[in-house]
Amino acid sequence: MTVPSEHLLILAGILFAVGAAGFFLRRNVIVVLMCIELMLNAANLSFLAASRMHTLKAGALGPALEGPIFAIFVIVIAAVEAAVGLALVIALYRNRQSVNLEDVSDLKD
Numbered sequence: 001m002t003v004p005s006e007h008l009l010i011l012a013g014i015l016f017a018v019g020a021a022g023f024f025l026r027r028n029v030i031v032v033l034m035c036i037e038l039m040l041n042a043a044n045l046s047f048l049a050a051s052r053m054h055t056l057k058a059g060a061l062g063p064a065l066e067g068p069i070f071a072i073f074v075i076v077i078a079a080v081e082a083a084v085g086l087a088l089v090i091a092l093y094r095n096r097q098s099v100n101l102e103d104v105s106d107l108k109d
Contacts, residue, residue, distance in 0.1 A: 008049035015042035
């Protein structure tokens with residue numbers, strides 16, 4: 001039994017909405033970075049669902065590889081974002097003893 005592609009796209013939309021809400025509403029840098037990761041994973045899910053829908057509609061002999069290839073690129077970008085974000089969080093914590101986003105604006109001085 002396979003999950004319909006429409007359900008995957010709905011799930012991706014819900015995940016993206018939760019990530020966007022957390023990004024705009026939270027003040028903790030670590031939670032904001034986790035919300036960005038959630039939005040990137042929602043994009044991955046939509047790439048894979050769209051690729052599967054394209055394969056089913058086109059009746060191609062083999063699977064469409066565009067969606068998984070884009071998903072791999074997004075995973076690489078997410079890994080780089082996590083590494084850079086963690087370095088920034090560590091630097092912020094060392095300077096301010098806090099990971100609150102309001103303390104980031106104080107670093108302009």
